[in-house]
Amino acid sequence: MTTFESLGLQENLLKAVTDLGFVSPTPIQEKAIPVLLGGDRDFVGLAQTGTGKTAAFGLPLLHQLDTKVRNVQGLILCPTRELCLQITNDLKNFSKYLGDVNIVAVYGGTSIGMQLRDLKRGAHIVVATPGRLLDIIERGAINFDNVRYAVLDEADEMLNMGFQEDINSILSNTPEEKTTWLFSATMPTEVRRIAQKYMEDPFELTVGGKNTGNANIEHEYYVVRPRDKYAALKRIVDYNPDIFGIIFTRTKIESQEIAESLIKDGYNADALHGDLTQQQRDKVMKRFREKNLQVLVATDVAARGIDVDNVTHVINYELPDDVENYTHRSGRTARAGRSGVSIAIVSGRDIGKIRQIERVIGKKFEKAEVPDGFAVCEKQLFALVHRVHNVTVNEEQIDPYLTRIYEEFADLSKEDIIRRFASLEFNEFLEYYQDAPDLNVKEGPRGSDEHSMTRRNSGKFTRLFINLGSVDNFTRGDMLRFICDNAGIRGNKIGRIDLKGVYSFFEVENDAAPQVQSGFKQVEHNGRSVRIETSQDGDKRKPGGGGGYRSYGDRPKKTWSGSEDGGFRPRREYSKSGSGGGFRPKRG
Template sequence: MNLFTETNLSPEILKAVGDLGFVSPTEIQKQTIPFISSDIRDLIALAQTGTGKTAAFSLPILDMIDDGSRKIQLLVLCPTRELCLQITKDIKNYSKYLPNIKTTAVYGGSSIMEQIRSLKEKPQIIVGTPGRVIDLINRKALDFSEIHWLVLDEADEMLSMGFKDDLETILSETPETKQTFLFSATMNKEVERISKNYLTKPHRISVGSINEVKKNISHEFYVVGYRQKKEALKRLIDANPNQYSIIFCRTRMETQEIADFLMQNGYAADALHGDLSQAQRDTVMKKFRLKNIDILVATDVAARGLDVNSLTHVIHYSLPDDPEVFVHRSGRTGRAGKDGISMALIKPEETRKLKQIKSVTKIDITEKQIPTGDEIIKAQVEGVFERLFTEHEDFFTFDDALIPDLSEFSKEELVHKLLQLQLRDLSMFYKDKKDLAAHKLSDERDVPSSRSERRRDERDGRRGDRDGGRDRGGKPRRKNDNMTRFFFNLGKRDNLKKVDMLDIINKATKKARKRPDIGDIEILEKFSFFEVEKDFTNEILNNLSSMKFKGKEMRAEEAN
């Protein structure tokens, strides 16, 4: 099956597909469409995001759905609102010439009453997020007792987001006679468990193996110290002009921190993470799709449902724990036959994690050095000419008479002057900047840990006020060896004050039989240090990480 016209799909569906400009099906579509059209078995389909999964399952189902019935026949579950809306939009496009087919999206972050009203139109297809589907089941607004098909899209992500119980509740509301299709980018233990419990002797389709993913993606990694990581990121962006990229971070807090850093340095960037309201998320994603911003800083979860085919770079600011997530992230670039670049910034102590990723994925990841100032300016000059020769659209008009007499200059002199003007600020920024220290990974031993780096920060960095050594009554006291010194991830820029630090320590140790002595407290710009009686070390480490300060996650580690 090399063309959609070679399938047994109805003329109405083929016409809608043709209107969208689709001629040849993707590999997942080649294998899935004929299977769903002719087989009654359940299905597990492993494929990366952006491979055409929605068409793969919806086209054959649309061809078989009973448009004369007003019962729900297809339920599609997906992890995020964005993916829910994207799937709904696609299905409506595919059913353009099937006027009796109705599709409704149900998701959180929007009025549940409006969604209940839309369900009164008796749609045959429901696309929803697990949480909102549960809410509507509890309100008796959804009845899945007669569905024929259930699709679990991005099953791995739904499980990683904590939807396991919701999925099992929803599945219990569906008939045993239904056909279940599980689509996932990875096959982890939880996905395997769900498939064993709720799918019956499923057929398996696997598309886009790791080897295929890396064909048109070059993988690079850069080793950089903890204190230099942001500057290294800036250099990588400057050395790769005209990029359209996603930067992946591990936590919401880190995501916002990096996005703020880039925006403060003049980059067209923004953050996408779970702490944003739905309106904020919609605004950010719209800006990114329209290329009003060209750098998106995101968590793995937030980036799901963002379907963009023209990404030039993926940057792993923080490595994921799961090697398959690394492959999934990287696979967001290099789509539609284009080349892509995956770049990872790793701290020296992440040697083992990188080795694990390379071993599991069999990806050839090349170590490179952080670009120097001269290399960055050279790349920027090349970027100017790249834009000059590839962008031919006239954005505005002007009278050529406004151009002064330039006959005294040669074309080389003019280009030289224009480049000096264009790149002046960047060149001045890097003029006196030292090159970042190069680090080599060793196969025999690990390089120093981040804690040792933080001890160097402690020695070399700017000290905060040193008047924090007071007891519970506020009286000064001497330091002694009975204290544990902690590194704390929040600081002045988080509006953290010493009184807040005292309150945090009190809450973390409130279940102890006595109150701990508190030593020196240093509130620095980006992080802090504090001392607590050694007997309370475990309480601080175990309890503080589950607390939040003004909505931000807290983390403490022993500083020495």
């Protein structure tokens, strides 16, 4: 077995790699690192997302860094802020024993002043998105005279996002004698042109077949009617109680709508898309990395560069227009040798695209059936039983209460206790799925989920004003939770939410409007009194009208939070965390 020691890396890097728990290099690392340690040859590496490319170029770059020279020696370009931060964090972890190594991340959506100050203090390596780096170059705030290595990571995606001219401008400011390393999942004509223009006789390495997917990913597709897509999504999530996944949509609007509907139906979900501020994106990603989100609903561009361990499922709510983007999506799971599942929810007209993707990735999709109500309930019940069986008992903490607990259960047999315990948490699921319809496309009857959607859309809503908005770091999901917490109502009572800058409007079912106004009489947010008023325009509308979101039906009203022992545990409500508008589970 190949080891990192056999690749020729210096001792301080090997020590950091050991600390990170790396045992043996991935194929791209095993083949690329010895070549890159030579330091004098251009390099093209083709490998899929999640194969360990950052370490493949990061370790050789750090190995050859002259830490005594306080100038930019390495430049790494990548397509998104998330990937920029991920690469920077990885390089800092790799270099922890190298001494004073300064690695600066340069990306848009945050203060350029702070980044300028970081650069002024002297950077050994700059990790950047093209747009922000051009701004800094135009200000004359960076000197590339000492750049020895230029790395283009996810080059195909940078070109897909329209950065070709920016890349040309940036590379033209670097020395001609530098060494260029290019990493990409695919090699379209535009990437090949970059290689020909800026490289001389590069060493080319392909790990796996070109455009092929990760061998550890299972691919499934479910065929449903378009109107049943959301109901099928919920059922698939419920059938996988331990899911920690990403749901992909085509548009920013759809990602926000799906996330809001999932929140209303009791799931811990949030959206990630280009309309969020950097602060909002960071907050969403922090919750996802900490597993305080069960599912993240994202667009292709927003999810680029997400490198989160243990993502179990990727769900394609809509298949991408570009077949190659499917490979990028599915690569969010099964990272670092793990296994994962990539799911597509499609209608009959999408079968041709499924076959096209199969040819590109070289793997067959398994046609799966949307599970029926009995199967979902069974999965949920035994997931609950499994968590209880494996829970860690804190003997010292619980011991003072055991006498009273035993007395309470004295008249019950073991079998009675088990039945009551299972029913306590499980009755809601049993009731909800008791008459669940078949959602698979071969069946004809209309489902109760659609009926539920129609029922919810038919109610009259009152439009209310609230003096909080996006400047208070609220997303629409945050606003929904904030309203429900303080008013003591469920999310299915809330209709459309129009988030503005310093204020917002939201709709609430008429019978719940007095409770909402009463619940906010003495509420403060960050030291400011929160004010709720009936909208003066008297506009009462149905959610979904006038460009609002679509409501998608009901679910047992539980929310879920991440747990270290795997899966998600039920929690009953939220409480304010007291800072930054965030939320945490209420105890007791």
